[in-house]
Amino acid sequence: MNPLELVGAEPGPAFTVTLDGREITALPGQTVAAALWAAGVTSWRATRGAGRPRGVFCGIGVCFDCLVTVNDRPNQRACLVPVRAGDTIRTQEGTGHGD
Amino acid sequence: MATERPHLAVIGAGPAGLAASLAAAAHGVRVTLIDSAAGAGGQFYRRPPAGLGARRPEALHHRWRTWRRLGDALAARVEAGTIRHLADHHVWCVEPVERAELVVHALLGPLQEEPVTVRADAVLLATGGYEKVLPFPGWTLPGVVTAGGAQAMLKGGLVVPGQRAVVAGTGPLLLPVATGLAAAGVEVAALVESADPKAFLRRPVALAAHPAKVAEGVRYGARLLRHHVKVLPRHTVVAAHGEQRLDAVTVAALDTHGRVGPGTERRIACDTLAVGHGMLAHIDLAESLGCRIDGLNVAVDEEQRTDVPGVWAAGETTGIGGAALSLAEGHIAGRSAAARLTGTRPDPHTWARAARSRRRAREFFAALDTVYAPPAHWTDQVTDETVVCRCEEVTAGAVRKAVDELGAGDVRTVKLLTRAGMGWCQGRMCEPAVAGLAGCEQTPARRLLARPVPLGVLARAGDPEDD
CATH class of the missing domain: 3.50.50.60 (FAD/NAD(P)-binding domain)
Known part of the structure; x- marks a missing residue:
């Protein structure tokens, strides 16, 4: 049993987005974080100081650990932002402003 | 005329905010329900978005019947125009203005760059909690x-x-x-x-x-x-x-x-x-309004009123206690607000059932609280290399140094010396840890704004044409 089966999900048509250039399949209504988890990815940020990997922590928009760059816009909370067809998602390095 | 009814802004559409909105709307008040999520329900009744086509979302929930009742009632009120539901609105401040009015400042999600303001005669804070x-x-x-x-x-x-x-x-x-x-x-x-x-x-x-x-x-x-x-x-x-x-x-x-x-x-x-x-309450909006805080929770009276005129609070924000308590508190708050806004005398007998369930739920959670606790000596396990402030990457060693060598005796001084709590989350994640390592009680953080706000929005907030 997986989560989709558990709730008898009949999702709308899947679509493609990219993470660092790699194609990932996402479902309509999912957040960026959910799409990345479904693709087996759990980190998409390197911290400013030690460059350590981070991903979802609180899952409800409070902790800001899941910051990610979506369509060239850095510092988006992956757990809040809905994923859209064709999104270009990039692992965020540090502040995400290239400094 | 519907537009002349007094206007209550309810912030948060979880169990407390929903119960409050429904109770107030049923008693002659126009309600604007403002919430950051795409759908009502809060964290307790968080559901998959329509696009995922879940036929049995209740498989991941309990007390689903309660949600059906709340959700259906909300839909009916929205249809009738007595509740306006503003989804995807992230409130960052509530400001009292002249003539006993309050202004709710929000950012439109998901980008949270575009401001929205809502003026109301009273505000009901049902902002919930987050995990410690x-x-x-x-x-x-x-x-x-x-x-x-x-x-x-x-x-x-x-x-x-x-x-x-x-x-x-x-x-x-x-x-x-x-x-x-x-x-x-x-x-x-x-x-x-x-x-x-x-x-x-x-x-x-x-x-x-x-x-x-x-x-x-x-x-x-x-x-x-x-x-x-x-x-x-x-x-x-x-x-x-x-x-x-x-x-x-x-x-x-x-x-x-x-x-x-x-x-x-x-x-x-x-x-x-x-x-x-465990859980902590979101109290930022109440704090910036100047509401009295009791420990780490918003203080309220029997009617769920804060000590600031025109401001009610219900649910986890007044003390962690679960969904049943939130429903009871929300109902009482909504009834009280409706009575006071329409100039009728609130009659607690008419919400006696909710008051009884509030008392019982508080009693139950107080008993739970005496049992569930982190290990008394949890700090023993936190090595000096352990990152405590996740945002600013401040280690336990740095916090201990601030306390032992630099004389910091409270969370605020540790923050000024180490940057622990100065990052994106504004200390929400590390405050309990910093307090524990510093050997002091966690106290309210007094965050002026409840979430990050673009400077341009902040600069324009308060312009009369902003509405």
């Missing part, structure tokens, strides 16, 4: 998530972060998280609870008075058995291991003083750790 997590070595590794976070991602996104999980920490939330993950196909290797839940069973007063809660506990126990989840009471996670992501945790037994028993450590392979140590 105490640090341990390795807690910043990907794969380590809050227990509530794992549940939110599962309920809302129908996703899980791995295949083999340990659920750990303390508190009643761990039970639905463990059973939810197991039902969704995750192998739950252990439920590690630092308290001894059996201690609760030894409280006959609490038990006898709350048979429904006992039945709920029994149901969770049966589900844990069915999914072969091993329960380790009086145990704690002392470290999480892995390089780029979690691959194991070390758990250990606690002695009667809450110290890790030497030689009791054992390693459990897992790719997911869902961990939580």
Whole structure:
């Protein structure tokens, strides 16, 4: 049993987005974080100081650990932002402003 | 005329905000329900978006019938025009203005750059809570998530972060998280609870008075058995291991003083750790309004009024107590606000049932609170290298140095000396840890704004044409 089966999900048509250039399949209504988890990815940020990997922590928009760059816009909370067809998602390095 | 009815802004569409909105709207008040999520329900009734086509979302919930009743009633009120529901609105401040009016400042999601303001005659704060997590070595590794976070991602996104999980920490939330993950196909290797839940069973007063809660506990126990989840009471996670992501945790037994028993450590392979140590209330909006805070919660009277005129509060924000308490408090707050805004005398007899259920729920949670607690000596396990402030990457060693060598005696001074609590989350994640390491009580943070606001929005807020 997986989560989709558990709730008898009949999702709308899947679509493609990219993470660092790699194609990932996402479902309509999912957040960026959910799409990345479904693709087996759990980190998409390197911290400013030690460059350590981070991903979802609180899952409800409070902790800001899941910051990610979506369509060239850095510092988006992956757990809040809905994923859209064709999104270009990039692992965020540090502040995400290239400094 | 409908437009001449007094106007109540309810902030938060979880159980408390929903109950409040419905009660107020039923008693002659125009309600604007403002919430950051795409759909009503709050964290408790977080549901998958329509695009995922879930035919049985109730498989991940309990008390689903209550949600159906609330959701249907909200839809009917929205249809009738007595409640306006502003979804995807992130409130960052509530400001009192002249003529007994309040202005609610929000940002439109998901980008949170465009401002929206709502003027109202009164405001009801139902902002809920978030999870408290105490640090341990390795807690910043990907794969380590809050227990509530794992549940939110599962309920809302129908996703899980791995295949083999340990659920750990303390508190009643761990039970639905463990059973939810197991039902969704995750192998739950252990439920590690630092308290001894059996201690609760030894409280006959609490038990006898709350048979429904006992039945709920029994149901969770049966589900844990069915999914072969091993329960380790009086145990704690002392470290999480892995390089780029979690691959194991070390758990250990606690002695009667809450110290890790030497030689009791054992390693459990897992790719997911869902961990939580209780809940904290969102009180920022109340704090910036100047409401009296009692401990870490908004202080309210019998009618759920704060001490600031025109401001009510209900649900977790007045003290953590679960969905049933939130519903009761929300109902009372909504009734009180409606009465006072329409110039009728509030009659507590008309909400006696809600008042009784409020009293009982508070009593039950007070009893729970005496049982569920993090290990008394949790700081012993926090090595100097452990990152405590996740945003600013401040270590426990730096916090200890600020306390031991630089004389910091409170969270605020530690923050000024180390930057712990100065990052994106504004200390929400690390405050309990910093307070514990500094050996002081956690006190209200007095955050002026409830979330990050673009400077341009801040500069324009207050312009009359802003509305």
